[in-house]
Amino acid sequence: MLTRKLISTVIVLSLLLLVRPVVSEANSPYGQKVANLALELVGTPYVFGGTSTSGFDASGLLVYVYGAYGAKLPRTVSDQATVGTSVTRANLLPGDIVLFSASGTRWTSIFVGNNEVVWASSGRKIVRKASLNDSAVSANYVSARRLPSTVFAPVETPKPRLASQIITTAEKYLGAPYVFGAVGPTAFDCSGFTRFVYAQHNISLPRTSLSQSQAGTLVAKKDMQKGDLLIFVDTYKAGISHVGIYIGDGKFIHTVTSTGVSYSNLSQSYWSTRLHSVRRVIK
Template sequence: MTVSITRARHRSARRPTTPLHDLANVATGSMATVGRRTVVVAASSGLLVTMFGAPASAATGGTAGSLPSVDTASLTASARAVLATAPVVTSPADAAWSSDIPAVTAVAPAPVVTRTAAAKAARSAARAAATVVRAAVVNNPVPQSVAGNAVLEVAARYVGTPYVYGGSTPAGFDCSGFVSYVYAQLGVSLPRTDTAIKAAGTIISRADAQPGDLIWSPGHISIYAGGNDQVDSPRPGKSVQFRSIWQSAPVFVRIG
């Protein structure tokens, strides 16, 4: 009995393939000979690839790489038909455009007024002075002789003004400064001191004196208010007021 020990031959291991590999091989091998259409079917995976290999020139009869022609004549005819049926819109030569835009007026904001400390102090001082004036008028009523007398009417406006040494304004008067200021409001210019004012006028008797004349005494001058009254700026700490004649030997002086 003969025993054969011939060994079986086996195929060497190959790289596994899939339906996609077959598809790629078929497509690569057939690319050079593809006609108008080539269909590759991968039956095992159900994949269908349709390749259109016909060049554009085969359909249009042109050269390779050229674009299909467009019938511009038919497009032009269609555009003309649309234009022919479109409505005609016209406007007159003198047409004017307008728009209803409301007028806008800019208004500057009102300035903000801020009171400074100085302004507040001045206002407080003015109120205090007004209070003093009212009190002086109440305590020293204006005589009836003032009515109709220009000099006394002007002098009565400053009742309550404080005495200020060397003062000659409504901010404060001394005796001669007050008399000079009152006469200046009537257009009469007088010297600044009491002695010079006396020298500028004419000395008259008490019996001849009229309201508006002056009363002089050494170091002081006032305005005669009729009867036994005078108006003057007495001394520091006092204010302009109507009061009785206190001088023991008053000298009456008339200006002009």
């Protein structure tokens, strides 16, 4: 009798394991990184056919964000709606793809946690964040997909020794004057400084702040590490206009007209509100 009860118990437990909902966290930690980056792009213009920070359409946003972490998504909404595996709305995790449909139009979005999604809205002409608690948004929900971790490629963490060496090199020039167009070694402008410093460690950067904003690999601001290249906007002119090197603890080194090569801190509102993006150029 005891043996029969034990067998029955094992069978019941086995059945429970078979039928229970499976909540896969295969996309972690990439899912959270994807979500972080998507949130940073909120406010970017909507551009039909766009796949860059100059502007995105719905599927283009996903191609860009997931691509930053090595996941190559198909270009169209229809194809994105079939990648990975299906997940229920109740089991959504940051980084999942959420499909919507309204009035014959379909679009994909990125679930970012807190029951919120981010997508490039053709109606509002920007990348927007919206809540699934909003009945107008919820009514258009169709389905969700999750990518396996195997489709992501790890973003390399800057080698600590090399990052420290780069910072040490940059600090050798503290106090060097700012001169527009100068590329060192006695004077620099901002992109001339970063280009010169990284070049001392066999890392080649293009010449201007705008072109440097596309160098290396994009990483979320929350994931910045020592030695990363910081990109700023709306300093002496509108748009991308300044660069610096992150040295840790919220500080960075750069050159400006008033103090030349010097330190600044991202806790200062002037810089924190103008930080556009972070690029990883150390491999």
